[in-house]
């Protein structure tokens with residue numbers, strides 16, 4: 334990597350941003366900061382304000398109050414834009430062009446782009462360069478979109494649902510490429526509905542709901558907001574009987590297995606084993622990011 338003069342301004346920052354569309358208050362005082370070499374996952378239910386936040390950072394829309402900055406500059410400035418790569422859900426890519434032509438065109442906007450061979454290797458485009466974009470499968474098009482996002486050697490990358498429609502192998506390959514970019518110092522803002530994707534890639538997670546950041550921290554910190562344990566087993570005990578025990582919050586049965594959500598595991602497991610000597614397939618796991626996310630957003634709904 335080239336040595337950069339230390340720059341105190343983070344790659345992306347929203348400061349006390351408000352944005353309304355008529356009566357809809359899409360963002361209500363949002364602060365967000367993404368540092369160099371970091372991956373921030375922005376999570377939220379439909380309509381939470383994620384696209385609006387990204388739109389402001391890309392300079393596609395203007396804030397009603399507060400500021401959006403890229404590298405300390407207004408997002409529309411060319412110097413800021415030339416350091417940014419973008420993979421949005423609405424791609425707007427000319428589908429009569431061949432993949433190689435698309436890459437050449439996009440590379441020409443940047444001062445020091447990657448070679449076509451490097452883009453193809455990083456995005457898994459083997460054998461696709463001479464194909465027309467419009468004739469590719471959805472997953473192949475997604476990989477081309479990723480190649481176009483990274484071809485300018487960006488220091489800041491926006492990835493909006495990057496792995497939607499990719500098979501497991503292609504998803505893992507993309508995750509490897511994203512990790513490589515972050516290790517090289519690129520800052521990445523990721524939105525995803527796959528919480529295991531955020532869990533696998535993010536240093537930090539910001540949960541947005543109703544236009545406000547309702548939680549922010551490392552994956553472990555967000556996970557720790559939910560202390561629950563999930564206990565699974567095959568038992569002769571009924572779901573109703575177990576649901577009445579102290580520390581048990583919820584019990585579900587699929588007809589074969591019970592799934593018990595509890596505040597702590599030990600006491601419930603002891604009680605299960607004491608009550609059913611024939612109990613098998615016991616499994617205890619802590620809540621993941623998905624459960625934490627659901628609990629956080631549900632808590633806001635009922636607040």
Ligand SMILES: Nc1ncnc2c1ncn2[C@@H]1O[C@H](COP(=O)(O)OP(=O)(O)OP(=O)(O)O)[C@@H](O)[C@H]1O
Nearest residue numbers: 354357358359377378379380381382383384385386
């Ligand atoms: N151009 C617009 N005109 C009017 N309302 C809009 C417009 N764009 C977004 N909204 C509204 O603003 C709110 C935030 O929308 P936004 O698209 O930012 O959410 P999101 O978190 O990206 O949702 P999704 O996960 O569904 O893409 C929603 O209530 C949405 O209906």
